[in-house]
Amino acid sequence: MALYNDGHPARERAVDRSYSCLRDLQQHDPHPRFREQYEEFLEEMMARITLSFIDSAEARPNRPTGIKVGALGIRGETKEVQAALDTPVPVATMSYSLGEEAASILSMHREVQERGKLPLAEAEAVVRSLSIAMHGDQEMILPLLQLREFDEYTTTHSLNVSVLVMALAESLGLAQQDVRTFGIAGLLHDLGKVNIPQDILNKPGKLTDEERQVMQEHPVAGARLIIESGRRLDLAAAVAHEHHIMINGKGYPHQHYPRDCHKASKLVHVCDVYDALRTKRPYRDAWDAQRVLAYIEERAGTEFEPAAAGAFVKMMRKVEGGIQLSPMPPQNDAAPARAAAQGNGAGPVSAAGDGP
Ligand SMILES: [Fe+2]
Numbered sequence: 001m002a003l004y005n006d007g008h009p010a011r012e013r014a015v016d017r018s019y020s021c022l023r024d025l026q027q028h029d030p031h032p033r034f035r036e037q038y039e040e041f042l043e044e045m046m047a048r049i050t051l052s053f054i055d056s057a058e059a060r061p062n063r064p065t066g067i068k069v070g071a072l073g074i075r076g077e078t079k080e081v082q083a084a085l086d087t088p089v090p091v092a093t094m095s096y097s098l099g100e101e102a103a104s105i106l107s108m109h110r111e112v113q114e115r116g117k118l119p120l121a122e123a124e125a126v127v128r129s130l131s132i133a134m135h136g137d138q139e140m141i142l143p144l145l146q147l148r149e150f151d152e153y154t155t156t157h158s159l160n161v162s163v164l165v166m167a168l169a170e171s172l173g174l175a176q177q178d179v180r181t182f183g184i185a186g187l188l189h190d191l192g193k194v195n196i197p198q199d200i201l202n203k204p205g206k207l208t209d210e211e212r213q214v215m216q217e218h219p220v221a222g223a224r225l226i227i228e229s230g231r232r233l234d235l236a237a238a239v240a241h242e243h244h245i246m247i248n249g250k251g252y253p254h255q256h257y258p259r260d261c262h263k264a265s266k267l268v269h270v271c272d273v274y275d276a277l278r279t280k281r282p283y284r285d286a287w288d289a290q291r292v293l294a295y296i297e298e299r300a301g302t303e304f305e306p307a308a309a310g311a312f313v314k315m316m317r318k319v320e321g322g323i324q325l326s327p328m329p330p331q332n333d334a335a336p337a338r339a340a341a342q343g344n345g346a347g348p349v350s351a352a353g354d355g356p
C-alpha cells in the first residue's frame with residue numbers, strides 16, 4: 001500500500017487480500033461488512049507503524065472509522081486470564097518478497113532508458129516501502145532477494161544497497177530524513193548502467209579495455225541522468241558520481257583535484273561492495289558473509305573510510321548473530337578469489353566495483 005497511490009490496482013489487491021483473510025476468520029461469526037472502513041483502518045495502521053518515517057506534512061490526520069484501535073483491557077481478572085497474560089505471545093514476523101518494489105524499479109529503469117528521465121515519485125515510493133519493510137522485519141537488513149536470473153542483478157542490487165545504506169545510516173544515528181535521502185542515493189547509485197549493453201554487464205570473462213571504459217562511465221552518466229531529472233536529487237547525483245572513488249584517491253572516475261567524498265558516498269561504497277561480493281555473478285561465485293566482512297576490514301583506510309567500514313562490519317556481525325544469511329551455493333573455496341582477481345575488470349576492487 002505504501003508503494004502506490006489511491007486507486008492503484010496493486011493497492012486494491014493488497015486490501016482485498018487482507019480483507020478476504022479477515023472474512024475467512026469471521027466465517028463462524030458473521031459480522032456486518034465494512035470493506036471501506038477497513039481500508040481506512042489499514043491506512044491508519046500504516047501511518048502508526050511508519051510515523052517516524054513519514055514527514056509530518058505527509059502524516060494523515062486521524063480519520064474516524066467504525067473500527068476501534070487501541071490497547072485491550074480485560075475486566076475481572078481470573079486465574080485463567082492471568083495465566084494467559086503471563087504466557088509469552090509469539091512474535092509475528094513479516095516476510096517480504098519485494099516483488100512489487102522490484103517491478104517498480106524495472107519500470108523506472110525502462111523509463112530512464114526510453115525517456116532519459118527518472119520518475120522521482122516512484123523512486124521515493126520504493127524507498128518509503130523499503131523503510132517500512134525494514135522496520136517491520138529485521139531480516140530486511142540482509143541481502144534480500146535470491147537471484148534467479150543474472151539480468152535481475154541491477155534491480156536487486158539497487159534494492160539491497162538502498163536497504164543496507166539506510167540501516168547503516170540509522171545505526172550511525174542519522175536523522176530519519178537523512179536516512180531516507182541516503183536510501184534514495186543507494187537506490188540510484190548505479191543508474192548510469194541502464195544504457196550499458198547487457199553483454200558487457202554480464203560478460204563472464206575479463207572485459208577488454210574498451211568494455212571497461214564503457215563500464216567505468218556509469219558514475220558520470222548516472223550523475224548526469226539524476227541531475228537532469230530535477231530537483232532535490234543533488235545528493236543522489238553526488239553519490240552516483242563518487243561511489244567508486246576510494247579514500248586513497250584510486251578508483252574511478254579519476255579525480256584531477258583530489259577531494260573528500262560525501263559521507264553518503266562513503267557509506268554507499270561499503271554497502272555496494274558488500275552486496276556485489278555476496279552475489280553470484282557470471283564472472284565469479286558469491287563470497288560468504290564472513291569473507292566479505294574480512295575483506296572490508298582489511299581495506300579500511302585504503303579503499304573504505306575506516307569509520308564507515310567499521311560501523312558496517314559491526315552492524316552486519318550483530319545482525320548475523322540472530323539471522324540466517326542468504327544460503328550460499330556450494331563452492332570451491334579457492335575459486336572465488338581467483339575469479340574475483342580476474343573479475344571482469346582489474347583486481348578485486350573491480351570484481352566488486354565494476355560488477356555492482
Ligand atoms: Fe557502480
Ligand SMILES: [Fe+2]
Nearest residue numbers: 189190272356
Ligand atoms: Fe553498485
